Amino acid sequence: MSSTTPADQADPLNGLELADVAPSEIPPLALYQSPWTISLAIAFAFRGAGTYVIDDIDNAGVARGKAARQDFHALRKEVLSKKGWTNCRPLAAFCPDGLLFANLSRADYAALDRRVPLAVLARQRSTTVERLVRDTSRRHGMWSLAGPDRAITAVPLATASTGLRDIIAKHEEAVLRTLPRPRDHEPALRRLRHLMPEPTGEGSLLDYFRRCLRRGLELVGSDAPVLSAARDLVPPDGGRLLPRFLQGDPGAVDVYNEAAARQGSRPVGAGHPLPYYTVGLTDGVRTDLHHAAQPARDQIIAPKILALEGVAGMALPRTTAARSTILAREHAYRGLESGSSQVFFETNWLESLASCRTEVRVDELFGPLVGGRQTMPLGELVAGLLRHEEADEDGDGQSPAGQWTRWALHQTLADFRTWHHPVLAYAVAGDAWLERLGPRSYTAYRPTAARAGRNA
Numbered sequence: 001m002s003s004t005t006p007a008d009q010a011d012p013l014n015g016l017e018l019a020d021v022a023p024s025e026i027p028p029l030a031l032y033q034s035p036w037t038i039s040l041a042i043a044f045a046f047r048g049a050g051t052y053v054i055d056d057i058d059n060a061g062v063a064r065g066k067a068a069r070q071d072f073h074a075l076r077k078e079v080l081s082k083k084g085w086t087n088c089r090p091l092a093a094f095c096p097d098g099l100l101f102a103n104l105s106r107a108d109y110a111a112l113d114r115r116v117p118l119a120v121l122a123r124q125r126s127t128t129v130e131r132l133v134r135d136t137s138r139r140h141g142m143w144s145l146a147g148p149d150r151a152i153t154a155v156p157l158a159t160a161s162t163g164l165r166d167i168i169a170k171h172e173e174a175v176l177r178t179l180p181r182p183r184d185h186e187p188a189l190r191r192l193r194h195l196m197p198e199p200t201g202e203g204s205l206l207d208y209f210r211r212c213l214r215r216g217l218e219l220v221g222s223d224a225p226v227l228s229a230a231r232d233l234v235p236p237d238g239g240r241l242l243p244r245f246l247q248g249d250p251g252a253v254d255v256y257n258e259a260a261a262r263q264g265s266r267p268v269g270a271g272h273p274l275p276y277y278t279v280g281l282t283d284g285v286r287t288d289l290h291h292a293a294q295p296a297r298d299q300i301i302a303p304k305i306l307a308l309e310g311v312a313g314m315a316l317p318r319t320t321a322a323r324s325t326i327l328a329r330e331h332a333y334r335g336l337e338s339g340s341s342q343v344f345f346e347t348n349w350l351e352s353l354a355s356c357r358t359e360v361r362v363d364e365l366f367g368p369l370v371g372g373r374q375t376m377p378l379g380e381l382v383a384g385l386l387r388h389e390e391a392d393e394d395g396d397g398q399s400p401a402g403q404w405t406r407w408a409l410h411q412t413l414a415d416f417r418t419w420h421h422p423v424l425a426y427a428v429a430g431d432a433w434l435e436r437l438g439p440r441s442y443t444a445y446r447p448t449a450a451r452a453g454r455n456a
Helices: 008-010 040-047 108-114 118-124 129-139 157-178 182-195 205-219 227-233 242-246 250-264 324-336 378-390 402-419 422-436 451-453
Strands: 016-020 028-031 051-054 061-063 073-078 088-090 094-095 142-146 225-227 276-280 286-290 299-303 314-316 344-346 359-361 376-377 437-446
Touching: 028 040, 040 051, 040 205, 040 314, 040 344, 040 402, 040 422, 051 205, 051 227, 061 142, 061 225, 073 157, 088 142, 094 157, 094 422, 108 118, 108 402, 118 129, 118 402, 142 157, 157 182, 157 205, 157 359, 157 422, 182 205, 182 422, 205 422, 225 227, 227 299, 242 250, 250 324, 314 402, 324 344, 359 378, 376 378, 378 402
Parallel strands: 028 051, 028 314, 051 225, 314 344
Antiparallel strands: 016 437, 061 088, 073 142, 094 142, 276 286, 276 299, 344 437, 359 376
């Protein structure tokens, strides 16, 4: 088994840089568990261009540790340590307490610790670091759908309906919490319920998610189909790379293990499973694959993300482009020549809200940044928060409390730019905002000019 060289570790992009590409050249492919987060944001910003796939091979979100339950329910996400351990893995449905309310449930507490020791902040509040982090994420956080670790494709809608109603209710509460004027409530809730309809009827959770995403596509005049990853995207027999892994082909194994090392996941070999699992289309059970096997009639063999084949143009937010998991995929897809690739988009999501005059509440944490105002037009709130985000980040001369607020703002806006929370944004800002929305950049990793010259 080979490993990454020091040069590779020092330069994880390994001669690559982000370069502009045209959506017409590489149409976006939205592959996510949720019909309400990034897929919907892509549909809105690109007016339904591209391909839309529900990742129904994965689960819809699960609780961890003591919080684990096998039924579908809404769970308050908590960060349990400054290293980022949490009590759940939110995937299909989650929402903060309001539009542009502080959301620290995915915040980088280690980054804050490097600027202002969390021990200092904890002492000021007569608590421990662990309790400070947990209480903060609970107070300034979000709700998530959680349920059993079963593939979405196999979950009956009736099984998930109670949890779905719970998380829909959390979205409704977030809308009402955002809007102080009762006259704005009914139209906002109507828009929200269009995207999150009552989960009734026959069929599966997959069917319901497809129906929800189609409703979003219809808002931008698109009749694009919504596909299933398990049934429409991956080859049921595992694909052409699987025999290479079964044979221990060094060309495949070494590339995969280098990519796995970049993101800290298990390598192939030495008793570890292959980068595939069988997925039951009727029971939703996923089982690691260790050797050649003939799947049952109601099973498929699905690759793990680094071994995904033939999925070009997977669209991800620009904010994720330098993450270790994303760089690992880039390394694997290129090295394995799998035909999969990634593109990165950025929208004018926040800036397009600037002309919205709807009155909204200001989160208590951000009140001091806008002169202590408790309510204000949404466009003015966006402009005020963006001004503070663009100000000097060094924090020289700021009190620990001031640095805490600045950090919370940066973390909240980064989360918003990544996940977009399009259901809340559309419910509050409406159709006029949707018309102003569009992409700002569309990029992919390409060889640098120096590397291209060497390869010429």
